[in-house]
Amino acid sequence: MSGNGELNEEQPLAAPAIRGPLGYGDRVKLTGPKGRLNTITLVPGGEFHSHRGIIPHADLVGLPDGSVVQNSSGEEYLALRPLLSDFVMSMPRGAAIVYPKDAAQILSLADIFPGARVVEAGVGSGALSLHLLRGVGASGELFSFERREEFADVARGNVAAFAGSLPENWTVTVGDLQETLPAVCEAGTIDRVVLDMLAPWECVDVAADALMPGGVLICYVATVTQLSRTAEQIRRSGRFTHPESNETMVRGWHVEGLAVRPDHRMVAHTGFLITARRLADGTVMPELKRRASKGEFTDEDLGTWLPDLAPEGPESGEVWTPEVVGERGKSDKVLRKKVREAQKFARERGVDPGSGDAAAPDTGSAD
Secondary structure (H helix, E strand, C coil), X not given: CCEECCCCCCCCCCCCCCCCCCCCCCEEEXXXXXXXXXXXXXXXXXXXXXXXXXXXXXXXXXXXXXXXXXXXXXXXXXXXXXXXXXXXHHCCCCCCCCCHXXXXXHHHHCCCCCCCEEEEECCCCCHHHHHHHHHHCCCCEEEXXXXXXXXXXXXXXXXXXXXXXXXXXXXXXXXXXXXXXXXXXXXXXXXXXXXXXXXXXXXXXXXXXXEEXXXXXXXXXXXXXXXXXXXXXXXXXXXXXXXXXEECCECCEEEEXXXXXXXXXXECCCCEEEEEEECCCCCCCCXXXXXXXXXXXXXXXXXXXXXXXXXXXXXXXXXXXXXXXXXXXXXXXXXXXXXXXXXXXXXXXXXXXXXXXXCCCCCCCCC
């Protein structure tokens, strides 16, 4: 299904509003009589088409958020602005996203506050970036780092589509974090570091250099082996408090009259979160009594569990690959398609995802 209509290219769409009456440039989630969801961008002259009728975009403009509108055949649709969680679950993806349940935990556990200076690596498809930008507010700064240009392009397109422009307080750097972070951020000036990458243990030291004393390091990993490797490296660095690890599971409930029960399906494991605080230079953490002593837990013991730590084991980059930890990679052809989708997504809002300048908008469409 798609929307169409003639556009006045001399009048670029306004930035999407987050409250108030619906207007051109806003994304709108339409829920039909059978509960089917369609998301459109309101554009001058645009129309939402289904096999049962048409809704002109002009019929939605000026209505309060949460209104009901009829199509040409009399069917009713509920119109609501998508929440951030709705947006990230439906936006184009170049890489797997951080689910809203984990993004919420990251904002809480890392204590992302308005005005904070935050480093994020990698940027993926921009889902976590959107949450972090909302957390730091207009007075904060987000420095995002991504190894792959294609992922960075998808993220820029998605963020521009949601915000209406590329935020001035958001910097995206393409390159390896260990090499680029010291050049972008002065040592000891960062409040929080969020690592969402294949091998975060490789970046523990550079993260410690960037963080100010008391700052928070939080890592998001998918597998138990990555969890163990990251936690041990944080301990070995001697620059952080003892790491704390957890995962979040959310189970929905069906509540309708007397039929009250858990949903049959749930999003269970998505990833682990590891959190630690930066120590002041020269500080030595007291040894935990419940932790095994060095004589009881040796490098050889770790090597049996983590191959790259074995005395004659392979290099880390040879062991820790996306395929080994179960990540589904995308071909270059698919990634180029996702970049085009994300950029089109941004242009529907009248935004050039490359520069943040206003561009001629495309027609609105249903997802």
